[in-house]
Amino acid sequence: MARSKGTVFFCTECGYESSKWMGQCPGCRAWNTFAEAPSGKGTKTAGAAGIVRKSGRDEKPKRLAEIETAKETRVSTQMTELDRVLGGGLVAGSLILVGGDPGIGKSTLLLQVCRNLAEKGHKVLYISGEESLGQIRLRADRLGQFSGELLFFCETDLDMIAGVIEEEQPEAVVIDSIQTMYREEAGAAPGSVGQVRESTHVLMRLAKENNITIFIVGHVTKEGTVAGPKMLEHMVDTVLYFEGEKNASYRILRSVKNRFGSTNEIGVFEMEHDGLHQVLNPSEYMLSGKPEGASGSVTACIMEGTRPVLLEIQALVCRTNFGLPRRTAAGTDYNRVNLLIAVLEKRAGLRLSDCDAYVNIAGGLKVSEPSLDLGIVMALASSQRDVPVDDRMMIFGEVGLSGEVRAVSMAEKRIREAGKLGFTSCMLPRVCLDRMRERPDGIRLIGVRNVREAIQCLQPLSGA
Ligand code: TYD
Numbered sequence: 001m002a003r004s005k006g007t008v009f010f011c012t013e014c015g016y017e018s019s020k021w022m023g024q025c026p027g028c029r030a031w032n033t034f035a036e037a038p039s040g041k042g043t044k045t046a047g048a049a050g051i052v053r054k055s056g057r058d059e060k061p062k063r064l065a066e067i068e069t070a071k072e073t074r075v076s077t078q079m080t081e082l083d084r085v086l087g088g089g090l091v092a093g094s095l096i097l098v099g100g101d102p103g104i105g106k107s108t109l110l111l112q113v114c115r116n117l118a119e120k121g122h123k124v125l126y127i128s129g130e131e132s133l134g135q136i137r138l139r140a141d142r143l144g145q146f147s148g149e150l151l152f153f154c155e156t157d158l159d160m161i162a163g164v165i166e167e168e169q170p171e172a173v174v175i176d177s178i179q180t181m182y183r184e185e186a187g188a189a190p191g192s193v194g195q196v197r198e199s200t201h202v203l204m205r206l207a208k209e210n211n212i213t214i215f216i217v218g219h220v221t222k223e224g225t226v227a228g229p230k231m232l233e234h235m236v237d238t239v240l241y242f243e244g245e246k247n248a249s250y251r252i253l254r255s256v257k258n259r260f261g262s263t264n265e266i267g268v269f270e271m272e273h274d275g276l277h278q279v280l281n282p283s284e285y286m287l288s289g290k291p292e293g294a295s296g297s298v299t300a301c302i303m304e305g306t307r308p309v310l311l312e313i314q315a316l317v318c319r320t321n322f323g324l325p326r327r328t329a330a331g332t333d334y335n336r337v338n339l340l341i342a343v344l345e346k347r348a349g350l351r352l353s354d355c356d357a358y359v360n361i362a363g364g365l366k367v368s369e370p371s372l373d374l375g376i377v378m379a380l381a382s383s384q385r386d387v388p389v390d391d392r393m394m395i396f397g398e399v400g401l402s403g404e405v406r407a408v409s410m411a412e413k414r415i416r417e418a419g420k421l422g423f424t425s426c427m428l429p430r431v432c433l434d435r436m437r438e439r440p441d442g443i444r445l446i447g448v449r450n451v452r453e454a455i456q457c458l459q460p461l462s463g464a
């Protein structure tokens with residue numbers, strides 16, 4: 001291969017880039033992993049090239065008012081949960097990466113999206129490099145009826161795929177998965193960083209030139225990033241992660257990057273025998289199975305994007321049998337829990353130094369929002385004293401090192417969500433209560449200034 005002026009070399013293990021070949025990669029210290037990127041110049045800027053460089057040389061910089069706005073039309077996937085995560089539906093010409101652990105349901109989700117799009121009269125192409133047509137058929141049979149123009153194709157050679165896409169002109173394409181795709185020219189093995197990068201460039205160009213939406217499935221490495229390092233995330237327009245516990249049936253779709261909408265949005269799904277079902281009211285779902293009248297159980301509220309989600313915090317405090325007390329935190333930050341235990345000891349006079357303490361976010365959600373602090377503190381205190389917190393009370397607030405309860409954002413939204421689900425009282429930071437312009441009716445608000453005040457609310461219940 002003739003070396004062009006802008007050639008780059010990059011490590012096929014970690015993606016480290018360099019202008020010259022090296023024996024050992026300075027990034028990951030692996031030997032003999034450097035490969036040359038074909039047509040270096042094009043590759044390096046292909047991400048931008050696909051969008052920008054279409055016209056001739058006489059293009060000039062423009063004022064904002066001179067730029068024509070292409071009217072952005074969104075195509076609904078017929079799943080409100082997915083549409084919200086995408087920022088309102090699919091944008092033509094976008095490249096969407098769907099990452100997640102193997103077996104979490106990526107192929108199932110995308111097959112359902114394909115079905116919905118085809119049903120609405122869009123032409124869709126599903127390309128699988130992992131499963132045979134027979135296996136896809138079996139999966140599709142589980143999902144139910146299919147109609148419209150949905151084509152399936154088993155192939156891993158990207159040049160072939162590009163040919164098929166250009167010939168068939170579908171409106172949406174699914175590539176399952178990027179790790180199985182290869183291009184003869186890139187030289188490296190499928191799944192290597194070089195191939196993943198090259199393949200993504202090709203798909204990016206295809207998406208922009210033909211104005212089609214392309215979904216790419218990407219497997220996740222042990223470290224929790226899409227295999228093929230961060231660079232894959234930089235290249236695409238939208239990155240969605242599909243997460244969930246293997247043994248729990250619900251799945252969370254999270255957007256971590258979105259050029260066409262906000263991040264932090266989540267969509268909740270449940271995996272059943274006939275595919276994924278949307279969970280339209282996650283709060284209700286997360287609280288199902290909450291024990292009544294049990295000590296150590298507290299309802300708290302987090303914000304997932306713009307949406308409040310209620311969840312249950314559980315704490316169990318018991319005497320240590322061995323010298324060193326054990327502390328665990330499942331679903332939330334371990335260090336934060338330790339800090340809150342220390343605050344409780346010092347500022348509220350609770351004796352916890354000779355106790356084991358276990359904290360768990362029920363339902364398997366992973367959250368680390370400061371607004372959970374007050375809930376965790378109350379759950380710990382409730383378990384230590386063996387006094388249940390009112391079942392119809394929702395609690396939120398951040399706790400500082402002096403034991404003060406600090407304000408959190410969007411208090412009204414959280415309270416309204418609790419009201420909707422039938423909660424009758426809410427414990428919140430005093431500052432939030434004072435700032436509130438109008439108080440929602442039907443729900444009693446208890447503003448607390450510090451953890452001591454909060455814990456005092458536990459007392460009267462013990463007599464009840
Ligand atoms: P899959 O979509 O193949 O996962 P991925 O593409 O992310 O690797 O999901 C496979 C799992 O989902 C598998 O364990 C079976 C389960 N499943 C159901 O429970 N119900 C269904 O209707 C389908 C199609 C799959």
Ligand code: MG
Pocket residue numbers: 106107108130176
């Ligand atoms: Mg799959």
